[in-house]
Amino acid sequence: MINYGKVEKMKDEKMKIEERMQNMKKFYTKAGELIDKLPDAIPVKTREKLKDVILGDKELKKLMEGIETHRPPRIFLIGRTGVGKSSLINALCGTYVAGVSDTRSCTSETQVYKCMDGDRTLMEICDTRGIAESESINSEISAEAMLISQINEFSPDVAILMLNCTHRDDVTRDVEFLKTLAKSYQETNSLRLPIVVVINKSDEMAPSRFKEPSTYPQSKVDKIQEVVSYYKGIIVRSGLKIDDIIAVSSLIDWQTPDGLEISVEDIENLPKKDIENLQIAFDGRYRIEELLDILEEAIQDFEAQMGLRMAARLTEVVRRLAKHLNTVFSGIAATVALTPIPVSDIYVLLILQAVLVTLIASLSGRDISLDTAKEFIFSMGGVAGLGYTFKLIAQQATKFLNGVWPGAGSAISSGIAAVGTSAIGKAAIGYYIEGKGLEEAKKVFDSEKNKK
Ligand SMILES: Nc1nc2c(ncn2[C@@H]2O[C@H](COP(=O)(O)OP(=O)(O)OP(=O)(O)O)[C@@H](O)[C@H]2O)c(=O)[nH]1
Ligand SMILES: [Mg+2]
Known part of the structure; x- marks a missing residue:
């Protein structure tokens, strides 16, 4: 041979x-x-x-x-509680890096955190429920203005608006907020803020029993695409300039190295060593690879682009x-x-x-x-x-x-x-x-x- x-x-x-x-x-x-x-x-x-x-x-x-010269990319995530912001980060990295919550919300108002894998920083995330759910802490300054100054300080390489595939939420306020943010970002950085719209939980689209992306029937794929068109229409008509829009699934079931399958809401109760070594028990990720390509293209800073490439698991990076x-x-x-x-x-x-x-x-x-x-x-x-x-x-x-x-x-x-x-x-x-x-x-x- x-x-x-x-x-x-x-x-x-x-x-x-x-x-x-x-x-x-x-x-x-x-x-x-x-x-x-x-x-x-x-x-x-x-x-x-x-x-x-x-x-x-x-x-x-x-x-x-x-x-x-690569550096971790900075990603601004905006989306309602439970839409899957934390899950998306895990899906992009292919490893369990951030707290995932079920019904409880484990990300407070606006949070900036680093996604680590061992001693490697994979990404920096600024995570917010968006304007629809935020309240002003200081009545002197509007919630919106506060959020915007926080986000500008964070200086994201890309913004991701996350929506849910299975219900058609009113996105007007988030879209208007992003328009204001984009304007202020442009003024501060003399750069356009790249914006990518991600419609999550595609797997839950009927028939929802098909979780394995390669088995999605055409009818399911078509319905997913309908949702994409629906949101695309709204966003484009609103005058928000976006880089791309894509429907994905961030679904991953995790297990400990000794084979214990664990639901996301229980992960944080595991011993630290188990959390660090979680493995993928079921990979239901749909079009995450394409999303990575979209993000790579949207991010303008080369060092951050390279950092994004290197944020995944070894095999995926390679x-x-x-x-x-x-x-x-x-x-x-x-x-x-x-x-x-x-x-x-x-x-x-x-x-x-x-x-x-x-x-x-x-x-x-x-x-x-x-x-x-x-x-x-x-x-x-x-x-x-x-x-x-x-x-x-x-x-x-x-x-x-x-x-x-x-x-x-x-x-x-x-x-x-x-x-x-x-x-x-x-x-x-x-x-x-x-x-x-x-x-x-x-x-x-x-x-x-x-x-x-
Ligand atoms: N079926 C399915 N479930 C998902 C998907 N993405 C996330 N989930 C589940 O949805 C729930 C909420 O996900 P999170 O990632 O915690 O959502 P989040 O947007 O970070 O929520 P907050 O931090 O509270 O704002 C968890 O039970 C996830 O397992 C997906 O693509 N498909
Ligand atoms: Mg979260």
Whole structure:
């Protein structure tokens, strides 16, 4: 069985996120050197071009710098008691980080707290029931003005308005409040406050017995979408500028490491050690991954954006970073191929992809060489065969082209380069990060490359 640098069992499951990031960065820093060391058959011009596109890419550079400079994102949450604000934070992080209340409310008026996982601060949250439920403490100053000054002091990277999927609340006051807040935020920070609307508890939409997102019947999905349209209409007509609106479920059932399933309202009674080590007994999260993408896009500060990526569990962080790498490299490949790449210049694309595969592997905690990465790519195109050296590629170019990018003909266009690179990246994520077998990774590749 060919092994492209994969270890049988993830021996380094516990390897710290920071360590893996450093691992990846080390490789990136070395990339120039590695390209210089490529076989002589590769023209100098090609090498220089590669170094230019990889080391000169702004997005990639920012990603690597972000490893050093990330900070926890600050999120302002507004939504009525019990809508699931605390649960949403847990769902975003994939770990139990904040107190969840059932009928009692455990978050007082407005609270600022840090979400911790061990000694890592994942996020900073400012949590309020919103204007609909707040009372003025000091009669001299209105509740609204007080809230706004508190929120401005907190200086959020993004605001999330949370609504309930199963009842259509009157959102006028919260929307008006957000309009005022956005205006004052703009004046204070000279920046627009990104606002995302999250409609929670999608799982409770009828038929509510379907809790597992992959089993939601179409009728349920349609009803959820109706609620989204309903709220979207109201909000847009009110004149509040939002970044996006999405329906999710934050549903997670928790259990202690010894297998005791525990309801959310009892969690706080557990010994501290159990709370810190809670595991997911049932994962009913719906479209949380998409919400993370939306938040990532909405947050303008790069360090906070990076912090959001790193707020999840190790496996999720790694997957999200790999996904981002993939996007960046597909972009680079598309740029490189703006002038269609002739067969003789196929190296550029191949090596670019080999660098991507190597970075993805390094994120998974493995060190593989560019050669190993290249073999992995060949095996995807069905040109498998150890022993293909870079020298031989030129002779095999047509075969390689047809295997990897059918219809590429004698030159590769921008679109094909991007899709092909993204397909390779996704296959590598499947193989190195998700632990899929080679056959399965190849299936991922085949279905991705045929996407338009
Ligand atoms: N079925 C389902 N239950 C949810 C979901 N999100 C939260 N809940 C439940 O709703 C209840 C309230 O959730 P919380 O996260 O405490 O709500 P909150 O908005 O933080 O409430 P306050 O802190 O009191 O303002 C808890 O019992 C949660 O388990 C969801 O998406 N689906
Ligand atoms: Mg709460």
